[in-house]
Amino acid sequence: MSNYIPTTEEQQAQMLKEIGLKRIDELFESIPEKVRLNRKLNLPEKMSEPELAEHMYELAASNKNLDEYDCFLGAGAYDHYIPAVIEHITGRSEFYTAYTPYQPEISQGTLQAIFEYQTMICGLTGMDVSNASMYDGATALAEAAAMSCKVTGRKEILVPCAVHPEYKEVLKTYARFNGSVVVETEYKNGVTDIDALKSKISANTAAIIIQNPNFFGSIENLESFAELAHGNGALLIAYVDPVSLGILKAPGEAGADIVVGEGQSLGNPVSFGGPYLGFLAAKEKFMRKMPGRIVGQTVDKTGKRGFVLTMQAREQHIRREKATSNICSNQALNALAATVYLTVMGKKGLKEVAQLCVKKAHYAYKKLIETGKFKTVFTAPFFKEFLVKSEIPIQDLNKKLLDYKIIGGYPIEKNYPELKNCWLLAVTEKRSRKDIDRLASIAAELSSVGSGRLK
């Protein structure tokens, strides 16, 4: 028996006897002979725990990691500090080994935590209602787009090019199958070109999507897009960086109807792309069109406050093919990490994190420009990410930077061929002045064509 199976061979024999069988194989007689696998699966030999640990340490060691490298890479996944207390909460067995809270009397811990999460997301975004989480920011965006089509009865979604390329891809995948149409529009000086949107908006437009800060890191004028959308009977979907909301105006205040985003920055490690959490919040009038789990407050038989999964008439297990979405499991534990993160930071801490990001990012921008090896790309205001133009290809530069234990920014040319040799750098509160100075001087040296001094 394996260490995870507690019944002994003797007990198994006894259990078989009680049900009137002799061999375990007899339990599988309902499986037609023709479809039984009458051989051993071809898998690697099993490993003991120490062997497994050794194997995994080796695999882990073949990756470069952010504990050992200074990271200036963002583009949707950010190296913010994760307070130590978070893993002591999310590591509680009672949280991480529970299922979705279907039985509220013995799931009040998860339910109340989600209720607190929903309240914090509403507080940050300026929305009335938040759900319990989505798979990630990209799928939250795709669900918000589908929701806007249901709300407006229209089919077209306007998406500026300044939205993260992968989010656009996910949006297009969902749209191809749910019958909506994604229309892309241009950017100008690093922000969404409102005139381009004006020329494309019509009576078919269900929503305009604005990412803020956008993929280039630039801050968008949400209010002007809200006005444009509403003037045409469409919704404004704002995709936001939750950390930026420590200082940036709440999208609800700027007129957004649905707010979504990637919650990874809130206490979740970058973890090679997941698990993260998407958040999705909306104005109250759209509440019953929202996808996913939502927790509500109620009372028990004695009048005591308690929490339950609510408005389930929207969901797949009740409505089946008529549900607002097919989502079932979401990212509850990551949402718990976000809740604990926002509790640790509180209103002052989140503001401080956001301010540190802004100041350090601007300092890094200035230092890089001062080297003379990097040029300004856009002049729009930015939050924690910005572009500079290099003299050499970014992929080469990044490869060389690894030798100096630096993970460089994103080679944006991959998605925007017109932004040749442009480098998208992210600077979080974790980067010290020393780290930034080092990046600027080494990157400048490496950019000097024919430089032989550095390897």
Next chain:
Amino acid sequence: MDRKLIFEISKEGRKAYSLPACDVPETDIETLIPPEYLRKSEPDLPEVSEIDLVRHFIGLSKLNHSVDTGFYPLGSCTMKYNPKINESLANLSGFAKVHPYQDESAVQGCLGILYNMDMMLAEITGMERVSLQPAAGAHGELAGLMIIKAYHESRGEYNRNKIIVPDSSHGTNPASASVAGFEVVEVKSNGHGCVDVDSLRSVLNDNVAGLMLTNPNTLGLFEESIVEIADLVHEAGGLLYYDGANANAILGISRPGDMGFDVVHLNLHKSFSTPHGGGGPGSGPVGVKKELVPFLPTPVVEKNEDGYYYLDYDRPKSIGRVRSFYGNFGVVVKAYAYIMSLGADGLRKVSEAAVLNANYMMHKLKKYYHLPFEQPCMHEFVISGQKQKEKGVSTLDIAKRLMDFGYHPPTIYFPLIVKEAMMIEPTETESKETLDGFIEAMVQIAREVEEEPETVLNAPHGAAVSRLDETRAARNPILRWKD
């Protein structure tokens, strides 16, 4: 007294954070960002010290039932034990602190895990390739159905817009089909709880894109006519989709690919031991047969002749992305460690023990509760509380009473085709002693229904709250805390 919310213990001036002082030249934020873009007031978040935070959330955790604190026979959810080594390994810096956009040369270990999981899950399911991008079971279903649609469209068969699901299916099946742009056609079950082959035959035509099936089905029964079903669907030009929610019964015993399925999703958070986290993160890999490989989500991890792993984005027939990056990687690491620690024999023993445990419980309980389908089950079984209902005690009451014994109730009122259903899945990680304890509690409850029904009707007696008014919650939604 009500348990306080974090906002109700907040006090201005308290803090739980510690951040470095600004070490770059101080600049007024308003000179960097136009003031009209800035908040006028701080966001509405609580202010507490670290000990307040810890006591609050640890206090909340104690209100939860969990696998680590007690038996959790929640049918169709496979609440097996979550090995601790897997948690430790996924938290290693070399996995948890790796950025998804690092250069391929700097993430070979991560890509290797994704590639080898693809290969191992393909072997386990009898598929050609497996994408690890979907984030949960329903997400895997959606990706799989998109693949089916893209396949038919690539052959010019735009008319194939219907997906067949049995009336015993999970709610996510019809919901996913609908999100993928299909119409849903339901087929009835026969007297044995399996797909009625004649009903199926009557709905098969040129408009059918495929059939979604859970096998073993949601009654815990292996579809007896699976070979015939697969042939019929294929002859009609449709494809077969396997909902892997119940794969815990078949590991190393029978493979969906050999049963005739073309597309499979698995729930790593069910059969492959990763924890459910109170509702996620899960992981819902989707596997396909050879002719469907071109349609898998982008990117796919490939290995070149030198053993170097790389991401292949050049896939013109792909359905595209269904999620950012490469899926719930941290969850995949845990499932990878699980498979490596069990090997082929270990996985087979998992299914054998899971099926034995379920049959043992079913055998013991059928004397006290109605068993709608009298035949050996797979990894789970469904009993009905209809005998007890006649005495005025519902399945919901029985479920609540089980809490008093320290057990999580089974899945109730599902599948929809059994009245007063209780779907019990013990999993392989429970001992005979635990099963006997649960059986004893169920027997006692059956006796209470006869002798003292009030005890059951008023349950639970020892939980943090008594039964909650769900109607009130839905009618007058309070979805966030307000002052």
